[in-house]
Amino acid sequence: MQVSRLTGLAATALAALVGGPAVAQTDVKFALDWKFEGPSAPYFVAIDKGYYKAEGLSVTIDSGPGSVAGIARVAAGTYPIGFFDINSLVKFRDQNPDKAVKAVLMVYDKPPFAIGTTAKSGIAKPKDLEGKVLGAPAADGAFAQWKAFVKENGIDDAKVRIENVGFPVREPMLADGKVDAITGFSFSIYFNLLQKGLKPDDIKVILMADHGLVLYGNAIMVNPDYAKANPKVVAGFVRATIKGVLDTIKDPDTAIKSVMKRNETGDEKIELDRLKMSLRDNFVTPWVKANGFGGVDMGRLAKSIDQIALTYDFKNRPKPDDIFTSEYLPPAGERKL
Numbered sequence: 001m002q003v004s005r006l007t008g009l010a011a012t013a014l015a016a017l018v019g020g021p022a023v024a025q026t027d028v029k030f031a032l033d034w035k036f037e038g039p040s041a042p043y044f045v046a047i048d049k050g051y052y053k054a055e056g057l058s059v060t061i062d063s064g065p066g067s068v069a070g071i072a073r074v075a076a077g078t079y080p081i082g083f084f085d086i087n088s089l090v091k092f093r094d095q096n097p098d099k100a101v102k103a104v105l106m107v108y109d110k111p112p113f114a115i116g117t118t119a120k121s122g123i124a125k126p127k128d129l130e131g132k133v134l135g136a137p138a139a140d141g142a143f144a145q146w147k148a149f150v151k152e153n154g155i156d157d158a159k160v161r162i163e164n165v166g167f168p169v170r171e172p173m174l175a176d177g178k179v180d181a182i183t184g185f186s187f188s189i190y191f192n193l194l195q196k197g198l199k200p201d202d203i204k205v206i207l208m209a210d211h212g213l214v215l216y217g218n219a220i221m222v223n224p225d226y227a228k229a230n231p232k233v234v235a236g237f238v239r240a241t242i243k244g245v246l247d248t249i250k251d252p253d254t255a256i257k258s259v260m261k262r263n264e265t266g267d268e269k270i271e272l273d274r275l276k277m278s279l280r281d282n283f284v285t286p287w288v289k290a291n292g293f294g295g296v297d298m299g300r301l302a303k304s305i306d307q308i309a310l311t312y313d314f315k316n317r318p319k320p321d322d323i324f325t326s327e328y329l330p331p332a333g334e335r336k337l
Contacts (some may be wrong), residue, residue: 007299019310025058028232031079033067033141036263039187039273039282044258045286048246055236062179066217067165067185079269081237082228082230085141086219090308090323097316100224103324105238105294107216107245113142113149115206116174118179126211128155135179142183145208147311154214156304171196174238178297187277191270207281216296217282227235227328228272229242235328242294242335249284249337284337291333296324 010059022116032040046052052059056325067085074082086103091100115134123132126149136143150157164180165173171192173179186205193203198220209215217224220241227234248255256272261272287297301320309317330334 007226019187024056025053025057026098026230027056028052028059028081028233028237029079030059030061030237031070031082031084032061032082033064033070033085035189036061036259037188038256038259038273039278041252041259041275042241042244042248043213043253044152044244044262045247045255046240047064048258048261049242049247051238051243055233055240057233057236057240059237062225062308068144069139071101074223074251075101077223077226080223080230081220081234082222083112083218085218086221086323087111087145087304087308088141088144089219089221090305091144091312091320093318093322094312094314094316097318100322101221102227102322103221103226103323103330104227104234104326105220105241106216106296107168107219107294108278109285109288110207111141111145111213111215111217112163112177112185112187112205112207112278113145113208113213113215113217113284114186114189115142115149115181115208116184116186116193117172117204118174118193118198119202119204120177121180121204123181123206126206128156130156130159130183133161133163133178134181134183135139135163135170136174136183137170138164140167140183141218142185145213146183146277148213148215148307149208149211151310152307186281188279191274194315195267195270196327201304202284212250214300214307216301232239235330238294238328239334242330245283245293245296246335246337249279250276252279289337293337294329294335295332297327298324 070082070084073079136300170182174182175196190205220233252275256275260268300319
């Protein structure tokens with residue numbers, strides 16, 4: 001007992017010598033929407049630079065099944081915090097009004113939802129999809145917005161043949177001409193097709209946000225029971241993540257190293273280009289430049305729910321305040337680019 005007490009005193013003294021008292025770390029499991037690729041850099045930067053640790057958090061990050069399916073993992077508490085599509089959260093809350101999952105940090109202010117195609121398909125605008133075959137994984141976040149995209153662009157969806165394809169074969173099927181177009185995230189489609197041997201001029205990416213959709217994209221969301229019991233953990237996670245995002249925006253060339261340490265089979269040049277594309281198109285928008293990273297315009301969020309309602313029959317329609325809360329965000333000054 002005396003030895004144990006002396007060991008504890010020695011550890012305390014040592015901690016004081018190296019910069020302060022030892023802080024117990026809270027374990028946090030965080031679920032990504034997808035693989036360890038370029039756009040996931042901010043979270044690994046926050047680990048490697050000690051931002052989570054400084055908040056008393058020991059964060060482990062797991063890959064995910066897509067930006068839709070993973071919401072159920074957060075609702076079940078399997079992962080208390082996750083990174084998924086906020087529009088799918090709107091539908092999830094409608095279908096599960098007793099599971100009050102909320103978004104706490106907006107990451108993709110402009111969503112990467114896209115239609116990918118090739119030059120030879122002849123598809124230059126949304127209406128050109130009529131008479132074509134569209135390959136779409138059922139769990140794809142971009143395909144989840146298909147009905148709203150159809151409505152906004154006057155597409156006769158009866159003239160579009162939808163083929164349910166798996167994520168691994170989506171781009172290969174397009175490259176081989178087995179489908180005319182695919183749904184997906186812009187930075188996934190483009191670089192996956194490059195890896196299949198297509199030239200940049202052969203790849204066409206139509207961003208849904210440039211064709212009528214006012215929707216937001218992926219956000220950090222939390223389990224309600226966990227957030228209630230651990231508000232400081234959630235706030236600390238958000239604060240540290242924002243620091244990781246700001247560092248990544250400033251220096252993506254260094255940030256990508258944090259991803260590649262955990263993705264040894266990846267191509268660093270492609271992942272860096274993928275990261276830079278996502279920063280340019282999804283993270284850093286005019287609104288984010290003006291207002292700081294991580295928040296939302298609640299008026300726009302309300303309009304996005306209205307847009308979802310054009311093609312989705314709400315039974316327990318959530319309000320914007322049910323979907324997003326800014327209570328865990330640090331002051332705007334700490335979120336400025």
